[in-house]
Amino acid sequence: MYRLKDDPTLVDRTSLHVSDIRRMLEFCLNNAYYIFEEDLYLQTDGLLTMGSPISPPVADLFMESFEREALLTAPNPPRIQKRYVDDTFCVIEREHLVSSLSHLNNLRKDVIKFTYEEEPNDQLAFLDILVKRKPDLSLDTTVYRKKTHTDQYLNLDSHHPESAKGSVLRSLFQTADNVSSNIEEKRHEKTHIRQA
Template sequence: MYLEFLEQKAIAAAPLECKPRLWKRYVDDVLEIVKQDQVENLTQHLNSSDPAGPIKFTYEKEYENKISFLDSLIIRKPDGSVKLLVYRKPTHTDQYLHFDSHHSVHQKLGIIRTLFDHMNSIVTMDADRNTEEVNITSALSRCGYPKWSFNQVRKKMKENKKVTSKKKENMESKGFFVVPYVAGLSWRVSKCLRSLASTQL
């Protein structure tokens, strides 16, 4: 709450020349768009907004049209648009739970699923997604994961996607009904409507 108050106060009072065009924060990581020659000025302004407070802002500039934010690597393309890749720190070792370890197969397949979900939620271009999938399978293969484990996870993900799509279609076709809350009555109406909807499926 304190950080939220501080950033709102600081951004509102920022000089026009260094006011950020974009400010997105998650916990203590901030992604901002500001003029290149104003990064230092903005940082000084932020830190002067509460000089006695415990929070100090530091910055990392975009380098070679790339900057990381959380688990994403943001790359600025020549046409001005951006694409996202999965970001790994330079110290990342690609070491995961070995397939021969004494853990359930379900847990090991969950690791594959997690990495695939991570890839699908971050990477924006199909070609980069294919490259990332090769990186994942190569890293896990070195940890003993057999080919059938990847195939099983892919199959399950496709099945879940179909089920989710079907559920959405059913939900969209039902529509919705809103009634004001009346003690002792609203739940009875809700129960009748749910019963009616289930009989029409």
């Protein structure tokens, strides 16, 4: 609720008081019903993820608060830390990995549990980015595709509008420019797109 209380623009967007918004949120979160095999259930733990428009922003607000607390109380804070929803990329000294994981998992052990992946061959995938560690310990990035990726996007012979087809290509080239950290990687990625 601190986000609502600290928001100076809230009064411009709604006549509701923060306590009213809180009560409505609590009602929605405490009345998460769903149907499974024709039986009605009330979810009593966690957020209803399927079909509930309120769950993603609430989960993101939780993660933002959790992240702030974790970083402020970390005995060995990461050198780099990036998050997208519940996926987190951290650069941590290897000798602090176990204690850092323990710190995260003890903050709210009833709510969230973290796992980790180490970097095989000095590289690690994070979302659709492959992060590579260079010998000087700096990082390079390029587009990442899972082994099961098929390079199939939108059939050019389909009946989609030409604008949609062009949008797919523009998006792929824009991703190559935004994700690839050096000219060689950008060139390689754009060649891959043209050949796909």
